[in-house]
Amino acid sequence: MLKINREQLMKFQSLIALVLMVVAISMLSDRFLTADNGLNILRQISVNLCLSIGMTLIILTGGIDLSVGAILALSSAIAAGLLKNGVAIPTLGVGLDFTVFGSIVAGLLAGAACGLFNGLAITRFKLPPFVATLGMFSIARGLTMLWTGGFPVTGLGSSFGFLGTGILFSIPVPVWITAALVGVFVVLTRKTRFGRYIYAVGGNERAARLTGLPVQRVKVAVYTLGGMLSAVAGLIVTARLDSAQPNAGLGYELDSIAAVVIGGTSLSGGRGSVIGTVLGCLIIGILNNGLFLLNVSPFWQQVVKGFVILAAVAIDRMNQQED
Template sequence: MLKVDRGHIAKFQSLIALAVMLVGMSLLSESFLTTENGLNILRQISVNLCLSIGMTLIILAGGIDLSVGAVLALSGAVAAGLLKNGLRLDFLGVQLQFTVFGSIVAGLLAGAAAGLFNGVAITRFKLPPFVATLGMFSIARGLTMLWTGGFPVTGLGPTFGIIGTGVFLKVPVPVWITAALVGAFVLLTRMTRFGRHLYAVGGNERAALLTGLPVTGIKIAVYSIGGLLSAVAGLIVTSRLDSAQPNAGLGYELDSIAAVVIGGTSLSGGRGSVMGTVIGCLIIGVLNNGLFLLNVSPFWQQVVKGFVILAAVAIDRMSQPER
């Protein structure tokens, strides 16, 4: 009699779910399975994928980050504000003007700094990740409002707009950006010492400490990377809208965590992959796009997404070996 290996099936459950959804949506809507719609889905998930790659590293290390949406907004606002208005240093009587490149670097540094703050708060001050990142959520939102005065920063120019709306070889630039990030972090997690140490820390932090692994440094690094990738997402959103919205990124942290969990990464840490997260983002993107094409109410879309998340977590728990 043929035996079914549950562990082998669980390894590919996200990919199977994606395949089933693709077939189902293509049968229900003639507009779904087209090149134009496929590129549209990839463009739509680019922001969530940037956030979710960083979230994957953080969850693999046994943490969580509730501030990614707020850091996205702060980073985009910093870049837009510096590009549009520059920076006035009253104590020196100097007005600094920023190029597109300079403003992008400043936005990335703002995101990395927020992530570094999270990492230090968690490792040095022993704050629970939930509390530390929830605090950063509030701090980043407040700083964004102070920086923008509560009003959008608009008119950023066509050069900056290439990040979010440009096309290269008929493929949107955000898709190229996220593809490069996926390749880089797949290599980082699979082929480097840092990646091996990351899984070790998430799997058993005490054992990692006893074997001499730099647990503190690894945790600070993953939160800093998470902040940096949130900044990349913020630049894409700001560029696409040609404005920095003070309330940008609201609720994005939930979609990010959902993509990671649906992609098979365990919330207890130490198990999962970046490629699994890519599949999780695709599942959410296909679900949202398909329901939109079928004229399903956005409110019902939220309900369906919630059930998908619960199902993914339930399957993850059932697939784990008993202890």
């Protein structure tokens, strides 16, 4: 009976922590439980949630991706540059202009290509995920600087800006985008063969390979999806700011990993869920928002967030030891 109760507590620990946090902050600030503040929190976590969904898939397979912030910057810079300036082909003496839709597709393809590169480096060249994605981090940052010349790309227009600042049925468009992504990837991980493969590879890669599962293809696929979701996050950031910044996404990979771990996904792979990651993003978003409303210094906010991450990892390790 005690074991069952403990298992149930482990299953809902992120939700319990979220509820306790909401209750505590609402008692300390009368501005917290308002509709405007709720929408503000959802808008703020939308970018991290896009990144964290992809990071969840990757960590479920036992991997890690340190390049998501750099891929965000590169893909958004490519999309913004193509939309603003098009591309010239000197050998043919022609120039191509891009529509909003065309530039968005180009940005998504750029993100997917970076993720594909990560997946191939890990599966074909047997590089550790840490090393492969750290290399992509440097490559993507360098390519972003080369593409932009170190200057932001601005003046992208209201049509593109709708992705980041638009309102649809009284709810911000980024919230709609992330809600749709959550729905898609919850179904993908829970109801499809590919989702079962992801958990199998992360749970025991050797056993998955011996049973004939396409382990390498699964890994390549999750890194490619991770890169594409990083591009989605980059498009939202760029549309919100009406500017593609060369240094966009700095430190975003840490917030993404934190959200995944706080949401209950094991760093060793094979255990976790997209819904848990949503709760992890909400915990980080509400924590940041609550500390801001309470006029806590941003420096202390980083300290508190660090302790929360350490606590989440420590709980994960204790759970693994007792299983």
